[in-house]
Amino acid sequence: MKTDICILGAGPGGATAALHLANGGHRCLLLDRATFPRDKVCGDALSGKVLSELRRIGEELPARLAAEPIQLPSWGIDFYAPNGRRLAVPFKPRYNPTHDRAAGHISKRIDFDNFLIEEVRRRPEIDFRENTDVARHEPLPGGGWRLLAADDQEIATCKLLLVANGAQSQFARVVGGHELEPAHHCAGLRAYYRGVQGLHPDNFIELHFIKEFLPGYLWVFPLPNGEANVGVGMLTEAVAKKKVKLRERLEEILHTHPALKDRFATAERLGPVRGFGLPLGSKRRPLSGSGYLLLGDAGSLIDPFSGEGISHAMVSGRHAADWAARALVAADVSAGFLKGYDNAVYNRLWQELRLSRGMQRLLGYPALFNFIANRAANNPTLAETISNMFLDLDLRERLRQPSFYLKLLLGK
Template sequence: MSNPHFETDVLIAGAGPGGASTSVFLAKEKINHIIIDKAVFPRDKICGDAFSGKSVGILKRITPAWQDYFLTDKNKAVVSTGIQFTAPDNTCLDIPFLLKNTKEQIPAGFVSKRIDFDNTLAGLIDNQYATLLTNTLLEDIEEIKDGLLVTIKQHGERKQIFTKMIVGAEGRGSIVAKKMAQHTMEPAHYSAGIRAYYKNVSGMHEQNYIELHFLKELQPGYLWIFPLPNGTANVGVGMLSKSISLKKVNLKQLMLEAIKTHPTLKDRFVNATIEGPIDGWGLPLGSKKRKLSGNRFLLTGDAGSLIDPFTGEGIGNAMVSGLVASRVIKKAIDANDFSIHFLKQYDDELYTKLWTELKLSHYLQILSSKPRLFNFVVNKASRSKELKETISCMFENVDIRKKFMNPLFYLKILFNR
């Protein structure tokens, strides 16, 4: 091996939510590491821009003063206190997020452009233990004796890093996932999304509820409207890639047609203006278990296909995976064991935390693709306080979600007046 430009025990590829969270928690363990990103911060990221209570929980672990960093500037974030569903038959259902500890006045969620959120999170990377290299592209990974030789291109110059292990956190299309875990894109477990920023969309919820519109022409998928500061909204559409291919759907055309003609949307966009382009991206869904570790590597966030199949939210799961990754990495360094067998505990621990939720979300994704059944549930919930509260609890309690997999649940609400 020729002399590498850098040497480290741990290399993190990607400084988005998964990679940055891994880095921050490694620093708390006083573990030196290198983290690279192909971009220079601040940089934009195509996303729905909504952050769940799960993201809030990890931010609290990162710093008790997280609200000062992420919510104080009202030009960069708005707190969201609930979600609004619109069924295919246009029935509307408001579901408030329930707070487990209202005494602390913890926001249940918020919406912030990724250019602001990711830049703030990257700013919390501790340079006492982390060397952050931006404008640095991961090109190749080679397994050699006692480690990995990673080829990067930094500011256009090709260099090499020797590391004992690597964390793939580069999002969809991850080189670590492709090269070391042999992940491929599976249309049945992958969604395509587009989003645009609109100014002056009318009829936004006074408590900044995020909106999911399950339009018949978008099944299986939905159109979203998420409130942002200063009268701006993130508007987008997501649909399973498999369905897009089968139906030969043009997502951009479908979204523009929906906001122009759909009865629940058209009046709200009369005075709205689009700001910037309509951008698209892919969402690797967590609707099946995948290999998340192997000899000298771990995968976090979108690189590990951990996006919620029902809501499309991936940031919370990315940050949880960063926390779990840091714990396993600490153990691996202490044991000096980076083997496939030792790192398998990462898959076990992470899926213990997430799999029940991901599996149930996959079921809800299937439910939402059946317009008649989805209409039935939303209509019943709009008239039943008990069912409405059940759905509200569903967003915090995985056990509540299990009810939706039991046929007796639908029989019960059928006779619930």
């Protein structure tokens, strides 16, 4: 089959690109090797940026998601400093869960990704083919790509290939040059539990920065039906250097740490502990080349501090659709022209990725974490400032200003 635009991978990045192309009246071929609904190992948190990107696809989508039983509304984050101090950071200051729209949600990826796919299925402009495994890709002499199955049967040819097939993307590695770099890669584990005690009544997600586990962290995210997503993440470089056995450490922390052992004493693990790798956006890498664009995890766009990648995948999907449409109008899929996509994505995300990289480095200084947590817990103005940082990037810039630390020291 011949097509102008082919998208590899129907996760949030690929689905978002397809939906924006459909909104613009452009047809595309969307391929995924799985059959939906399908699971993906993830933390399952949907930030406010995800809701913003949903709204850009269709104004009604955030409300439709909020009405689904597949999700829980989440109103903030509980940070646990290395000294055990809890710092509650609402996503929205002075929120009212009875009247306000939720600033975030938590939903298993098997459900959220399928939510997007159900929207894809409604669009006649999108030729969506599941259970289609692209084993090889060949550049065509006149430009574009030929996609082949394992038996060398041709699946499709296209002028422009949008690569959104995840962190293990062979295309991103071989063609895009995104090699695994331990200093810019995170190793993670995730498990589902039922019966975890002490979850926040407003479904705050929990991030535990445990002194003995730094520079890694542990998370507990509440889910529908009394379940919770529980996992750990640590920079791959640190895992190798410290010879950390993540599975053993996860079990040990849950059953021995003073803040967690009672909460997990009667909890039941549902299914296996599953591992995954996260290519982090802590290094600026090329996102395009002749006839292709890299999206989401395939473009190494995961937040270095939080490990969040869904919203960044959706941001890149939106810009990929825009630049794919521009390339077709200009009849130009050259590497030079498509560099505009790189600029668009990094103009939106690079400042945030850079700041998150700095916050990631602070994990090596537990005393500073403790200091900030202690000050914020006793200073409503400072706590509100930190809260706003999760909604307003300009406020997060205060971390780089001396006046911020002066206020911190004076406790004002």
